[in-house]
Each structure stands twice: as structure tokens, then as C-alpha cells.
Amino acid sequence: MKIENLRNRPLLEVQSLSTHFFAEEGVVRAVENVSLEINPGEILSLVGESGCGKSVTGLSILKLIPSPPGRIVSGEILFDGRNLLRLEEKEMERVRGNEISMIFQEPMTSLNPVFTIGDQIMEAILLHQGLDKTEARRRAIEMLDRVQIPSPETRIDAYPHQLSGGMRQRAMIAMALSCQPKLLIADEPTTALDVTIQAQVLQLLKEIQREMGMAVLLITHDLGVVSEIADRVAVMYAGRLVEYVSIQGIFGQMRHPYTKGLLDSIPQLDAKRRRLHAIPGQVPNPVDLPVGCKFHPRCDLMVEACKKEEPPLFQVDGDHFSRCIRWKECC
Numbered sequence: 001m002k003i004e005n006l007r008n009r010p011l012l013e014v015q016s017l018s019t020h021f022f023a024e025e026g027v028v029r030a031v032e033n034v035s036l037e038i039n040p041g042e043i044l045s046l047v048g049e050s051g052c053g054k055s056v057t058g059l060s061i062l063k064l065i066p067s068p069p070g071r072i073v074s075g076e077i078l079f080d081g082r083n084l085l086r087l088e089e090k091e092m093e094r095v096r097g098n099e100i101s102m103i104f105q106e107p108m109t110s111l112n113p114v115f116t117i118g119d120q121i122m123e124a125i126l127l128h129q130g131l132d133k134t135e136a137r138r139r140a141i142e143m144l145d146r147v148q149i150p151s152p153e154t155r156i157d158a159y160p161h162q163l164s165g166g167m168r169q170r171a172m173i174a175m176a177l178s179c180q181p182k183l184l185i186a187d188e189p190t191t192a193l194d195v196t197i198q199a200q201v202l203q204l205l206k207e208i209q210r211e212m213g214m215a216v217l218l219i220t221h222d223l224g225v226v227s228e229i230a231d232r233v234a235v236m237y238a239g240r241l242v243e244y245v246s247i248q249g250i251f252g253q254m255r256h257p258y259t260k261g262l263l264d265s266i267p268q269l270d271a272k273r274r275r276l277h278a279i280p281g282q283v284p285n286p287v288d289l290p291v292g293c294k295f296h297p298r299c300d301l302m303v304e305a306c307k308k309e310e311p312p313l314f315q316v317d318g319d320h321f322s323r324c325i326r327w328k329e330c331c
Contacts, residue, residue: 009081010037011215012061012183017075019053019060022068026287030056030070032239038183043209043216045230047223047262051283053239054219055105058185061217062102063092080182098128101176102185103169111160111168117144118156121175128179143174147204166197173205180212187219202228223262227251232319235259238284238294241313244321253331255322257299260331293324301326 019031031053038044046054059065060072063084077084079100084092096102104110112120121140125131131139137156144152147170160168169189176184186205190198206229209216218230226233226247233250235243235258243256254260261279281298284290290297296306305325313321324330 010078011040011042011080012038012217013076013078014057014061015076015078017057017060017077018073019056019065019070020073021070023287028286029239029289030286031060034075034236034239034241036234036241036244038215038217040182040215041209041213042232043206043218043230045218045220045226045233046236047220047226047233048236049221049262049283051286052236054221054236055187056239057236058102058187058217058219061185062096062100063087063089064096094128097124097176097181098179099181100183100185101179101181103172103176103187103189105188105191110172113160116157116159117163117171121156121171121178124175125178139178140174143178144171146177146208147171147174149174165193166201169193169197169201170204173201173208177208177212177214181214183215183217184209185217185219188221189218190220190222190225198225199228205229223250223266235262238286238289240294240310240323241321242295242323244313244319245316246319249320253320255316255320255327255330256324257301257330258295261298301330 014037015035017031017034018029021028021030034057036044046057048054056065061077061084065072072085079095084095087095118137118140121143122133122136125136125139126133141152141156144155149155149167149170163171189205190201193201202225205216220226230247232246234241235256237258243254243259245254250259251263254263264277265279279298284294284297292308292310293306294310296302299306303326311323311325313323314327316322316327
């Protein structure tokens with residue numbers, strides 16, 4: 001699927017990306033024929049259950065897929081007019097952490113426990129910005145202050161274990177933004193945090209994104225997070241993109257049964273005390289995916305045609321796409 005963009009040229013274009021892992025049990029098609037784009041200054045959220053291919057998509061963009069067993073087998077990743085898949089490793093090293101940064105899921109495992117927070121932030125600054133150590137330390141303190149870490153002049157010399165979970169996540173954000181990237185990939189940035197801290201981190205991300213004018217790929221399983229921050233949403237299931245829509249459409253006019261299932265499974269407080277719905281069945285084994293639509297074993301709208309051939313992404317309206325042959329009857 002080629003997504004046509006009538007606005008300015010996208011900052012990032014992922015076209016027909018497929019990333020596979022070759023295991024003894026068989027080939028895991030973690031990402032299969034995925035296309036998406038992000039415009040300058042836009043927040044696109046990539047949503048789906050664990051194991052659907054969201055994080056692998058983010059890692060593929062940065063060419064961080066471990067090989068073996070993984071490999072990007074096809075597609076293009078165009079960033080600012082360059083195909084990242086054609087760049088040599090030395091060229092990619094100049095892109096990572098400088099033009100494209102990533103916040104990983106769990107800061108305690110992403111941060112090095114034997115180096116101070118300041119050392120880890122300064123590393124990227126020294127590598128990409130050409131500053132000396134004094135200037136790099138000053139920049140690191142500014143970034144810690146920018147992400148609202150109190151007493152940044154002191155905290156810069158703290159080790160990761162000396163910070164709370166929320167503070168570690170803020171330090172990760174400071175590290176990712178220290179070189180003022182054009183694109184930030186945030187992989188489940190609030191998963192390990194309590195609800196109050198989640199809201200604070202999301203608000204912080206949104207404020208900094210607007211201030212810096214950067215684009216963001218927000219990877220999450222939480223549609224509540226999506227509603228707070230995203231402009232558009234790409235929904236993934238079993239390595240495929242199944243719906244691609246604006247934030248208004250995802251909550252008002254979704255056109256795929258899986259998206260509807262995700263929305264119905266969000267706890268809500270209302271006068272009717274609506275029961276919590278769950279999507280029936282289980283996520284399929286990635287080595288043995290069903291023939292046809294990958295969601296059909298769990299779908300209430302399933303017909304015989306769904307079992308025979310995988311549907312393409314149908315254009316519902318404008319920038320709204322759905323991988324469902326019954327999208328007109330859905331939701």
C-alpha cells in the first residue's frame with residue numbers, strides 16, 4: 001500500500017517494510033508489508049497487543065534488528081529523503097541519537113547502572129554535537145531541567161538506581177532529546193509507571209514536542225495514552241497494519257473489528273456500568289499464522305471469504321485505511 005500525502009513531504013516514509021526472524025521453529029514474520037508515514041511536527045501512534053510487531057517496526061527504522069536471527073527482508077525506510085536501508089553502518093551511527101532518537105520501554109534496563117545520568121546524556125552530545133566536556137555538561141544540565149528533574153546540577157551526578165522510576169524515564173527523555181532530533185521514537189514510554197506519573201510524562205512529552213517541533217512515533221498498547229497525545233493512529237495485528245486513521249476517526253468511526261475490540265476493552269466509568277469486554281481467543285502463533293485475514297479466528301464479522309485470502313488495505317476515506325473486507329459493516 002502506498003499512502004498518498006497531499007500535505008508537505010513526510011519526514012519519514014516506511015513503505016512495504018517486512019522484518020522476519022529465522023528460528024528453528026520456522027520464520028517469524030514480525031513485520032509484514034507495513035507502510036506508514038510521519039509528517040514534520042506530527043505524533044503518530046502505533047498501537048496493538050504485545051507481540052504484534054510495534055517495537056520491531058521501531059527498531060527496524062533505526063536498523064537495530066539483531067542479526068542473526070532477524071533481518072529486514074524488503075521495503076524502504078525514507079527519512080528526510082534518504083533511504084536508511086541503503087546507508088552504511090557508519091552513516092547510520094550519525095543518524096541514531098542525533099537525527100532520530102529512541103526512548104526504550106524500561107529505563108532501568110536501558111540505562112547503564114555503572115555510569116551517572118550525566119555521563120550517559122553527555123555521551124550523545126559529545127559524539128554528535130562537537131562540544132567539549134564543559135559545554136556538554138552544561139547542555140546535559142539544561143536538558144535535565146527541561147524535563148523537570150529537580151536540582152539538575154546535583155542529579156546529573158546521580159546513578160540510575162538513585163532515581164525513582166519517573167525520574168529515570170525523564171532522564172531517558174533528556175538523553176533522547178539532547179541532540180534535538182527531528183524524529184523521536186518512544187517505545188511504551190509510560191508502561192512501568194503509575195497512572196499519575198504516566199500523565200506527567202505524557203504531558204511533558206507533548207510540551208517538548210510542540211516546543212521543539214519534532215515528529216514522534218509513539219509505540220503503545222494503551223489507547224488511553226493515544227487519546228491524550230496522538231494526531232494519527234496506526235493499528236497493528238500479527239505484524240500487519242490493519243487500520244490507519246486520524247485520532248478523531250479512531251474514537252468515532254473505526255472500521256476494523258480489532259480496533260473496535262481494543263476500544264471496547266478499555267475500562268470506563270459511566271452510569272450504565274458497562275461490562276468490560278475482551279477480545280475472544282488468543283493472538284496467533286507468529287510461526288503458524290492463519291490463512292486469510294489474520295484476525296478472522298477472533299472476529300465476530302468473519303465470513304468464509306475471510307479464511308481464504310488476506311485482504312488489502314481499503315481506503316475508507318481520505319487518510320483512513322482498513323484491512324477488512326466488511327469495513328462498511330464494522331462498528
